[in-house]
Amino acid sequence: MKHSAKALVLAAALACAGCSVPGASADGAPLTRDELPPVGPSAQQTMALADGSVSLPEYQDAFARYEDCMSDAGQPLANITRGEKVIAYSVPDEAVQSGDDDRCYQREFAGVDEAWQIANEDDSFTTRLLQACLIGHGITPLESAVDVAEQAAAAGLTPDACQGYAGSL
């Protein structure tokens, strides 16, 4: 392991005191991506990201490739719910532990998933939940995700305290 990588792992462990850094060898020594074959984006994902934005069909196609990759690995995704904008799904823990999820996600979906969700965060579940929670506490919510998050924080409204509003969305 490179010294810089070890330093990073140590820094991460110290920054998350009481927690564990994912990825450790049998002898307990942290591993780094450097010690595994690199996982780069597929040509299709690279193409989807090339113009700097992600369309809904590109998001859906990237998810389909991720789903196919997981199925091919014998670790099919579960509980898939295709929402209006975001697809919800579950990943078997075994696939996370084996690295299949990381490999498939990075290759086919990660960049597209992040870009799509960030581009639509003003209409995300989190934003809508906090807006409903603010209204429930007599506060008129703003529109952008950033503004709503700041309003909620200023009002001391945490996501778990607002969870009761999830059913109204």
Added chain:
Amino acid sequence: MKLSRAFAGAVLLGFSCGLMVTQSAPAVALGTRTVSCVYNPPGTGYVTGYSWRNSDFSGGAYTNKTPDCTALTLSVRVKYQSYPGGPYYWTGFSYGSSSVTQYQSGTSDGEHGVSGQGVFST
């Protein structure tokens, strides 16, 4: 062996906090953690987050960044078990630029474990 997504790219940092619980309890926050924006200059800000579990066996993970944190995006995912002895699953990642939450509803009267993993890109 699952590695943190932190190491999938040069700019991703990942942390997984061991916040698994096995007992039923109403509206219990499982913990709060503060993670610095490691790749930023010291003192430039923090990302905070926590996971929780409620009496209805739902739960979630949450993280946000302080105004002076220069991380560009945040994400969380939740590990859960729908019933005692059942398999564990992870949700997909939920992304946000300043605050992000991922919920997972319970599915049966079994115990429901939840933990959080945050990934911060700068």
